Amino acid sequence: MKIGxxxxxxxxxxxxxxFYERIGLLKAVDRKANGYRSYPxxxxxxxxxxxxxxxxxxxxDEIRGLLxxxxxxxxxxALVGALTRKVADIETLQARxxxxxxxxxxxxxxxxxxxxxxxCATNARRVLTRLLGEDAEMPxxxxxxxxx
Amino acid sequence: MKIGxxxxxxxxxxxxxxFYERIGLLKAVDRKANGYRSYPxxxxxxxxxxxxxxxxxxxxDEIRGLLxxxxxxxxxxALVGALTRKVADIETLQARxxxxxxxxxxxxxxxxxxxxxxxCATNARRVLTRLLGEDAEMPxxxxxxxxx
DNA sequence: CCTGACATTCAAGTTAACTTTAAGGTCAAG
DNA sequence: CTTGACCTTAAAGTTAACTTGAATGTCAGG
Numbered sequence: 001m002k003i004g005x006x007x008x009x010x011x012x013x014x015x016x017x018x019f020y021e022r023i024g025l026l027k028a029v030d031r032k033a034n035g036y037r038s039y040p041x042x043x044x045x046x047x048x049x050x051x052x053x054x055x056x057x058x059x060x061d062e063i064r065g066l067l068x069x070x071x072x073x074x075x076x077x078a079l080v081g082a083l084t085r086k087v088a089d090i091e092t093l094q095a096r097x098x099x100x101x102x103x104x105x106x107x108x109x110x111x112x113x114x115x116x117x118x119x120c121a122t123n124a125r126r127v128l129t130r131l132l133g134e135d136a137e138m139p140x141x142x143x144x145x146x147x148x
Numbered sequence: 149m150k151i152g153x154x155x156x157x158x159x160x161x162x163x164x165x166x167f168y169e170r171i172g173l174l175k176a177v178d179r180k181a182n183g184y185r186s187y188p189x190x191x192x193x194x195x196x197x198x199x200x201x202x203x204x205x206x207x208x209d210e211i212r213g214l215l216x217x218x219x220x221x222x223x224x225x226a227l228v229g230a231l232t233r234k235v236a237d238i239e240t241l242q243a244r245x246x247x248x249x250x251x252x253x254x255x256x257x258x259x260x261x262x263x264x265x266x267x268c269a270t271n272a273r274r275v276l277t278r279l280l281g282e283d284a285e286m287p288x289x290x291x292x293x294x295x296x
Numbered sequence: 297c298c299t300g301a302c303a304t305t306c307a308a309g310t311t312a313a314c315t316t317t318a319a320g321g322t323c324a325a326g
Numbered sequence: 327c328t329t330g331a332c333c334t335t336a337a338a339g340t341t342a343a344c345t346t347g348a349a350t351g352t353c354a355g356g
Contacts, residue, residue, distance in 0.1 A: 086252055087249055097245075100203070107203050143204075183303075237347075299355090301353090307348090311345090320330100323331100323333095325328100326329090
């Protein structure tokens with residue numbers, strides 16, 4: 001299988017597949033006489049697995065550390081450990097998101113539920129003062145992504 | 149107030165404050181005769197607000213579009229709209245994280261609960277086949293962050 | 297008057313995960 | 327024998343949000 005077909009079958013681009021090879025995520029593959037890469041059927045599975053792991057929140061570096069040379073021989077303990085840590089990471093992030101959401105809803109409420117006897121400027125000051133009194137959180141990259 | 153003191157009081161670095169000015173997030177500030185920036189007390193509030201908004205998931209671009217020239221005169225509708233959209237974004241991300249977590253836990257279980265009459269390689273094939281049959285998710289940047 | 301802690305600018309570097317560009321080889325079909 | 331769809335490489339560009347570096351200026355204290 002040439003790289004174009006592998007790209008088609010895995011849903012990745014050829015440049016991405018070559019990139020993965022360059023950074024050592026994919027081991028160097030056989031070449032035909034003309035220099036073209038020639039992939040075994042298993043490559044589709046490997047690429048699918050990489051995409052899957054990425055979707056679950058693993059970086060390419062992490063994936064490289066976990067992906068075995070042979071798809072049938074995994075380092076169970078390292079793998080289960082990494083999966084377990086990722087679950088914990090997700091839980092941490094979920095807790096943050098829950099707090100962020102509650103904060104945002106509170107601000108929306110404070111803006112919309114302003115009593116008639118308080119003018120906008122005063123209400124703005126009030127909200128600002130309360131907001132800046134609480135401890136701040138660090139940015140969460142994924143919330144700024146155009147698409148997720 | 150010079151930039152060093154503002155940095156100290158806001159918890160940001162001077163370079164970051166200058167950077168915010170350069171990209172138009174902070175309007176150009178008064179200068180002393182020697183060229184040093186001279187900030188009003190309000191600047192601490194503005195920077196605190198920017199950091200807060202970042203923590204809630206807003207990009208600097210988004211923040212620039214929402215921050216008013218005068219902290220007491222906000223564009224209520226645009227602001228409430230943006231806050232509401234951000235809440236929706238958070239909910240979308242939370243749903244994804246919940247699915248990811250469930251997937252990870254299922255994989256952990258399939259690895260650990262392998263029946264004694266099935267060998268590792270067979271179990272690996274079984275898990276892989278099931279995994280790659282499901283529809284994949286796109287990467288979530290925040291799960292790969294070193295710190296969050 | 298000198299030293300050290302500040303301040304200034306502009307340009308370039310950082311990170312991750314790719315894509316794009318440029319310049320060129322291969323090959324089947326018409 | 328030419329066209330177009332592939333393939334190759336290496337290097338540079340992309341994005342966001344900063345930081346770092348280089349070269350230089352300012353100023354208060356001893």
